[in-house]
Amino acid sequence: MTSTAREVAQRAGVSVSTVSRAYTHPDKLSPVTLSRVRQAAAALGYEPLPVRRSDPPPALSRPTIAFMAPDIANPYFAAIAKAAQHRAHARSFNMIVANTSEDIEQESELLNGLLPSVQGVISCSSRSTDAQILEMAGLLPMVLVNHSVESVNSISVDEDDAMRQIVTHLAALGHTRIAYVGGSAHSPSEAIRSAALRAIDEESDELEITQLGNFAAFAHGGTAAADLVISSGASAVIAFNDLVAMGILSRLRQRGVEVPADISVVGTDDVLVSEATQPPLTTMAMPLERLGTAAVELLERLIAG
Structure with missing residues (x-):
C-alpha cells in the first residue's frame, strides 16, 4: 500500500503542508526539516505526485482558483461562494469549491491535493491555526475571508x-x-x-x-x-x-x-x-x-x- 503525506508528516513530526513543501518548495524549508521529511518519506516508501505549476496556455484553458469553506451546506458560506464564483467566471477564472467539513487536517490535505492544479486559494473562515495558514500562504497566493492572520491578505466584515x-x-x-x-x-x-x-x-x-x-x-x-x-x-x-x-x-x-x-x-x-x-x-x-x-x-x- 502506498504511504500518504499524512503518514510521512506523523513520522517526521511536521505538518502535512510541510511534507508538500519539501517537494514543491524545498528551498523554503530549513536543511534539518527537509532532511527529516525526506528520511521519513524514504523509510515509508512515499512517492509524491508530480507537481506541475506552470500556468495553462490561455488558448487551451482558463486559470483555476479554489474556494475552501468549513461547510458549504451552510447558507452563509454558500452565499459567499456563489458571489465568488460569479465574479471568478466574469474574470475568466474557473473555481473549484472545496468543503473542509470543519476539519483542520482535511483542510490541509485538500489544499495540498489542489496545489498542482490551482493558481490561488480563497480560504473562508479557516479552522487552521495561524501557523498553518502562514505555511499554506507560503505555497501559493491566498486570500482569507473572515479570518485575519498577520502578513496574509484578508477580507472581513466588522x-x-x-x-x-x-x-x-x-x-x-x-x-x-x-x-x-x-x-x-x-x-x-x-x-x-x-x-x-x-x-x-x-x-x-x-x-x-x-x-x-x-x-x-x-x-x-x-x-x-x-x-x-x-x-x-x-x-x-x-x-x-x-x-x-x-x-x-x-x-x-x-x-x-x-x-x-x-x-x-x-x-x-x-x-x-x-x-x-x-x-x-x-x-x-x-x-x-x-x-x-x-x-x-x-x-x-x-x-x-
Missing part, C-alpha cells in the same frame, strides 16, 4: 460593530438581560463576536449579557440551546447565525414561549431562511455577496503579481 449594533437595538427596545448562543468554538467569527459581547457587558452597568456556550451552527444547535435561553431569565437572545435562531424559535414555540412578547430573538447573516420563519426573524444583514466578489478581485491581483 463582527465587533455588528454585535454592538444588535445590542444597541435591543437596549433601545428596553432589554437589559441578553443571552448569546455562540457557534463553533473553532470559528474565527465566533471568537470576535464573543469577545465583543464580553467587552460590551464589561463596559455597561445597565446591561447583563450571558454567554451560553458554543453550539452547532445549524438549527439543531439552536434547539439544543433554547432551554438554556429560557432558564437564563434573558428577555432577548442573540443567535450566532440565522440557522441557530431558527432552532431557538422552534423550541420556544414548543415550550409555549411567545416571540417577541416573552423573548426577542435576533439572528445574524440575513440568509434567505430568515424570511420563512414564524414569526419573521429579526436579523443583522452581512455583506456576503461583497465578501465573495472582493475576495476574487484581491486574489486576481495577487496572482498577477
Whole structure:
C-alpha cells in the first residue's frame, strides 16, 4: 500500500503542508526539516505526485482558483461562494469549491491535493491555526475571508460593530438581560463576536449579557440551546447565525414561549431562511455577496503579481 503525506508528516513530526513543501518548495524549508521529511518519506516508501505549476496556455484553458469553506451546506458560506464564483467566471477564472467539513487536517490535505492544479486559494473562515495558514500562504497566493492572520491578505466584515449594533437595538427596545448562543468554538467569527459581547457587558452597568456556550451552527444547535435561553431569565437572545435562531424559535414555540412578547430573538447573516420563519426573524444583514466578489478581485491581483 502506498504511504500518504499524512503518514510521512506523523513520522517526521511536521505538518502535512510541510511534507508538500519539501517537494514543491524545498528551498523554503530549513536543511534539518527537509532532511527529516525526506528520511521519513524514504523509510515509508512515499512517492509524491508530480507537481506541475506552470500556468495553462490561455488558448487551451482558463486559470483555476479554489474556494475552501468549513461547510458549504451552510447558507452563509454558500452565499459567499456563489458571489465568488460569479465574479471568478466574469474574470475568466474557473473555481473549484472545496468543503473542509470543519476539519483542520482535511483542510490541509485538500489544499495540498489542489496545489498542482490551482493558481490561488480563497480560504473562508479557516479552522487552521495561524501557523498553518502562514505555511499554506507560503505555497501559493491566498486570500482569507473572515479570518485575519498577520502578513496574509484578508477580507472581513466588522463582527465587533455588528454585535454592538444588535445590542444597541435591543437596549433601545428596553432589554437589559441578553443571552448569546455562540457557534463553533473553532470559528474565527465566533471568537470576535464573543469577545465583543464580553467587552460590551464589561463596559455597561445597565446591561447583563450571558454567554451560553458554543453550539452547532445549524438549527439543531439552536434547539439544543433554547432551554438554556429560557432558564437564563434573558428577555432577548442573540443567535450566532440565522440557522441557530431558527432552532431557538422552534423550541420556544414548543415550550409555549411567545416571540417577541416573552423573548426577542435576533439572528445574524440575513440568509434567505430568515424570511420563512414564524414569526419573521429579526436579523443583522452581512455583506456576503461583497465578501465573495472582493475576495476574487484581491486574489486576481495577487496572482498577477
